[in-house]
Amino acid sequence: MLTCVEICAGAGGQALGLHLAGFQHVALVEYESEYCDVLRRNMPDWNVICGDVHHFDGTPYKGVDLFAGGVPCPPFSVASKQLGQDDERDLFPEAIRLIGEIKPRAVMLENVRGLLDPKFDEYRQSILDSIAALGYKVQIKLLNASDYGVPQLRPRVIIIGIREDEPGVFVYPDPHPDDAPTVGETLKGLMGANGWKGVDAWAASADKIAPTVVGGSKKHGGPDLGPVRARKAWAALGVDGLGVANEAPSSDFEGVPRLTKEMLARVQGFPPEWDFGKKKTAACRMIGNAFPPPVAEAVGLQIRRCLENG
Numbered sequence: 001m002l003t004c005v006e007i008c009a010g011a012g013g014q015a016l017g018l019h020l021a022g023f024q025h026v027a028l029v030e031y032e033s034e035y036c037d038v039l040r041r042n043m044p045d046w047n048v049i050c051g052d053v054h055h056f057d058g059t060p061y062k063g064v065d066l067f068a069g070g071v072p073c074p075p076f077s078v079a080s081k082q083l084g085q086d087d088e089r090d091l092f093p094e095a096i097r098l099i100g101e102i103k104p105r106a107v108m109l110e111n112v113r114g115l116l117d118p119k120f121d122e123y124r125q126s127i128l129d130s131i132a133a134l135g136y137k138v139q140i141k142l143l144n145a146s147d148y149g150v151p152q153l154r155p156r157v158i159i160i161g162i163r164e165d166e167p168g169v170f171v172y173p174d175p176h177p178d179d180a181p182t183v184g185e186t187l188k189g190l191m192g193a194n195g196w197k198g199v200d201a202w203a204a205s206a207d208k209i210a211p212t213v214v215g216g217s218k219k220h221g222g223p224d225l226g227p228v229r230a231r232k233a234w235a236a237l238g239v240d241g242l243g244v245a246n247e248a249p250s251s252d253f254e255g256v257p258r259l260t261k262e263m264l265a266r267v268q269g270f271p272p273e274w275d276f277g278k279k280k281t282a283a284c285r286m287i288g289n290a291f292p293p294p295v296a297e298a299v300g301l302q303i304r305r306c307l308e309n310g
Contacts (some may be wrong), residue, residue: 001022001023001024002022002023002024002065002066002304002307002308003023003024003025003026003064003065003066004018004023004024004025004026004064004065004066004067004068005025005026005027005028005029005058005061005064005066005067005068005098005102005104006018006025006027006028006029006067006068006069007028007029007053007056007067007068007069007071007091007094007095007098008029008030008031008053008069008070008071008072008091009028009029009030009035009039009048009069009070010030010035010070010286010289010290010291011035011038011039011276011286011287011289011290012028012038012039012042012043012274012290013070013268013269013270013290013291013292013293013296014068014069014070014110014290014291014293014296015028015039015043015046015068015296016042016043016270016271016274016293016296017291017292017293017294017295017296017297017298017299017300018066018068018108018296018297018300019043020293020297020300021296021297021298021299021300021301021303021304022300022301022304023065023066023300023304025043025046025047026047026061026064027047027049027061028046028047028048028049029049029051029053029056030048030049030050031050031051031052031053033050034277034279034282034286035286036048036050037277038275038276038277038286041275041277042273042274042275053091053094053098054094056094056098057101058097058098058101058102059101059102061102062101062102062103063102063103063104063105064102064104064105065104065105065106065307066104066105066106066107066108066300066303066307067095067098067099067102067104067106067107067108068107068108068109068110069091069095069108069109069110070109070110070111070291071090071091071092071094071095071109071110071111072090072091092109092127095109096127096130096131096134099131099134099136099161100134103134103135103163104163105162105163105166105307106160106161106162106163106166106170106303106306106307107131107136107159107160107161107162108158108159108160108161108299108300108303109158109159110156110157110158110159110291110296111156111157111159112155112156112157113142113155113156113157115157116142116157124140127159128140128159131159131161132161135163135164135165136161136162136163136164137161137162137163137164137170138159138160138161139159139160139161139170139172140157140158140159140160141157141158141160141172142155142156142157142158143155143156143157143158143172143173143175143295143299144175144177145269145292145294145295146177146180146209147175147176147177147180148173148175148176148179148180148292148294148295148298149176149179149180149181149269149294150180150267150268150269150292150294150295151180151181151182151183151185151186151209151210151267152209152210152211152212152213152267152268152292153209153210153211153212154212154213154292154295155212156291156295158172158299160172160299160303162303162306166306166307168305168306168307168308168309169306170302170303170306171302171306172299172302173298173299173301173302180209181209182206182207182208182209183206183207183208183209183210183237183239183267184202184203184204184205184206184207184237185203186266186267187203187206187259187263187266187267188200188202188203190248190260190262190263190266191203191248191249191257191263192248193247193248194247194248194249194250194251195250195251196248196249196250196251196253196257197251197252198249198253198254199249202238202257205237205238206237206238206239208236208237210233210234210237210267211226211229211230211233211234212226212230213225213226213264213267213268213287213288214226214227214230214288224241224242224243224244224284225239225241225242225244225259226241226288235256238256238257239256239257239258239259240255240256240257240258241258242258243258244258244259244260244261244264244280244284245257245258245259245260246260246280247260248260261276261280261283261284261287264284264287264288265283265287268287268288268290268292269292269293269294269295270287270290270293271293
């Protein structure tokens with residue numbers, strides 16, 4: 001099995017996908033204790049390092065197969081102020097420092113679509129140039145989660161670096177947009193868990209993929225489905241986005257149902273057994289900020305092919 005070091009691991013979406021693709025995590029760095037608890041609870045064998053990535057020394061992990069991370073997105077997100085490199089939460093410099101210390105065979109960094117905005121052209125190029133200067137062949141591409149079996153659009157920028165001494169060639173995974181199930185297909189079982197009589201009609205009408213699930217910040221993120229535009233898109237799918245329910249609708253429920261945190265996790269591509277804890281607000285934030293595991297798995301498999309078949 002190939003080895004991996006991951007920073008900004010969050011609640012484990014990218015890590016789980018890479019694990020399913022055949023990577024063994026020798027270290028996962030995450031700052032927030034609630035996220036660390038989720039990682040340890042779901043994957044007890046993982047070496048979870050709960051601390052600030054600024055203080056993480058990569059030299060003990062020199063030569064691992066993959067260095068990965070979903071560095072914080074607020075510096076580039078349209079939902080934030082888009083301060084880019086002037087945002088104190090920008091951790092690209094730390095990622096580049098660690099790539100230099102670890103010298104992995106491959107690099108995978110994920111971020112929001114906003115990183116591709118013209119206002120960040122110069123900074124984005126400086127990131128790519130810095131990785132290339134460390135001895136990597138670098139690529140960048142926007143991928144939609146719905147192209148890899150996830151029932152929501154969720155566009156994400158994926159930066160890949162392959163060390164120059166690796167003979168293999170990395171190719172991004174082919175998109176399969178027809179494979180994404182609808183919200184109704186994805187959630188019918190969960191929505192009907194308490195015997196709701198209207199579940200069949202609801203599932204039939206929820207016949208499209210979801211808008212991008214959002215998590216919000218620690219200060220402002222609540223248990224709802226996002227801003228007005230997102231809630232309108234959910235409403236078109238027969239979902240009340242003003243809040244998140246504690247359980248599925250009762251058998252005689254009438255009206256527009258709300259999703260539970262378990263349903264949100266399923267829309268994000270997590271397996272049913274992944275445990276986000278009992279606190280609904282915290283769980284919704286973790287889920288909404290996660291990287292869909294199926295996308296990470298698809299990209300991870302391509303990195304694995306590159307490293308093993310070179």
